[in-house]
Amino acid sequence: MKEEAIRMKLRIAPALTILGVVALASAPAAVAQEQSGAMQGHQAVLQAPDDLSPVDGEDTPVHIHLTRDARPTASKGGLSTEARRTANMTYHGGKIMPSAATKAIFWGASWATYTGDKITGLDAWYAGFNASNYSKTGGEYTGTNGTTNSGSSFHQGHVIDTSAATGGGSTSAILAEVCKVITSPDPSGNGYYPVYTDVKRGNAGYCAWHSAGSCGGKPVQFAFFFNLDGDAGCDPADTTTGHSQGLAALANVTAHELLEAMTDPASPGAWYDSSGAENGDKCAWTFNVPSVVFPNGTRWKVQGEWSNAAYTAGTGYANSSGQKGCLDGH
Numbered sequence: 047m048k049e050e051a052i053r054m055k056l057r058i059a060p061a062l063t064i065l066g067v068v069a070l071a072s073a074p075a076a077v078a079q080e081q082s083g084a085m086q087g088h089q090a091v092l093q094a095p096d097d098l099s100p101v102d103g104e105d106t107p108v109h110i111h112l113t114r115d116a117r118p119t120a121s122k123g124g125l126s127t128e129a130r131r132t133a134n135m136t137y138h139g140g141k142i143m144p145s146a147a148t149k150a151i152f153w154g155a156s157w158a159t160y161t162g163d164k165i166t167g168l169d170a171w172y173a174g175f176n177a178s179n180y181s182k183t184g185g186e187y188t189g190t191n192g193t194t195n196s197g198s199s200f201h202q203g204h205v206i207d208t209s210a211a212t213g214g215g216s217t218s219a220i221l222a223e224v225c226k227v228i229t230s231p232d233p234s235g236n237g238y239y240p241v242y243t244d245v246k247r248g249n250a251g252y253c254a255w256h257s258a259g260s261c262g263g264k265p266v267q268f269a270f271f272f273n274l275d276g277d278a279g280c281d282p283a284d285t286t287t288g289h290s291q292g293l294a295a296l297a298n299v300t301a302h303e304l305l306e307a308m309t310d311p312a313s314p315g316a317w318y319d320s321s322g323a324e325n326g327d328k329c330a331w332t333f334n335v336p337s338v339v340f341p342n343g344t345r346w347k348v349q350g351e352w353s354n355a356a357y358t359a360g361t362g363y364a365n366s367s368g369q370k371g372c373l374d375g376h
Contacts, residue, residue, distance in 0.1 A: 105218050110252040111302050113279035114331055133369045134354040135187075135325065140316040142189035143267065143308040145197030147232040148172045150204040153223055154211035154244030154273075165204060167293040168242065171300060172201035174340025179375030183351040184305045184325060189316045194308050197236070211243040214250065214270040217257045224268045225261035235265035238307055240300065247272040253280035254299040258312035267311050269303045271296060284347035286336045294347060301348040302326035328352035329372035334363045338376045350374040
């Protein structure tokens with residue numbers, strides 16, 4: 047979800063390099079453990095401060111995934127904010143992601159002793175997403191560099207960094223973590239690096255967000271996720287797949303953020319509707335079936351994603367505003 051006031055600011059002002067990241071560069075480099083199948087030792091090196099450049103020109107997250115109870119409900123003339131939106135998204139002149147080279151980052155001290163299903167589960171989610179029917183729900187959108195889902199996406203495993211994690215209030219802080227542990231970002235600019243922290247959401251009104259920046263001069267897409275264990279505000283209420291509640295919650299918001307990043311990755315923006323809602327926002331917290339099966343045999347309770355084509359053809363399922371444009375590829 048792009049908060050409208052911030053979206054207006056981004057439309058008016060050119061993208062600015064965020065100042066104040068020098069303080070981030072003074073933090074000591076942490077030793078990260080790189081995972082790609084088997085564990086390998088990896089020394090993380092913090093990039094120079096002039097390599098950390100959030101492209102949206104704002105240090106406050108913009109592309110946020112609101113919780114169940116924080117979704118827009120303001121009314122005018124008796125209509126909700128969602129109901130007043132134009133149904134279909136429109137193109138705003140930017141790039142899309144033709145494919146995604148994903149590598150997950152698990153950040154926080156508690157990951158050192160973690161024995162649950164979230165790390166292996168999310169690796170399986172990303173591996174299964176590639177070439178899935180679910181991934182194809184965003185395959186109709188074009189940008190200056192091609193069409194979404196036209197290339198071959200692939201998952202490169204994960205990295206564990208057991209230094210103390212921060213919350214999600216600063217995009218530059220999360221970008222600094224990405225640049226610290228991802229020493230060779232994907233050269234195509236389609237690298238997507240989700241950061242899963244052990245920080246609880248607390249009173250924040252969102253579950254996750256995505257953004258864009260650069261590390262060492264290479265464009266990167268990245269995302270932030272709270273620890274959603276026991277968090278009712280970000281819980282899809284999965285009762286069929288056998289995943290832990292924490293994994294199920296992260297899997298659903300992971301779906302939301304990745305497909306938004308692919309269709310609307312960076313300023314000036316690509317695809318969103320008249321209120322700034324991206325494809326994931328338009329179908330947030332709506333589920334068509336109990337679970338969606340990925341090609342690797344894993345099952346996930348994931349929200350649908352908005353399809354202009356499905357809405358126009360009348361072949362989608364309804365979002366919370368009754369607009370039938372959501373698809374889940376099941």
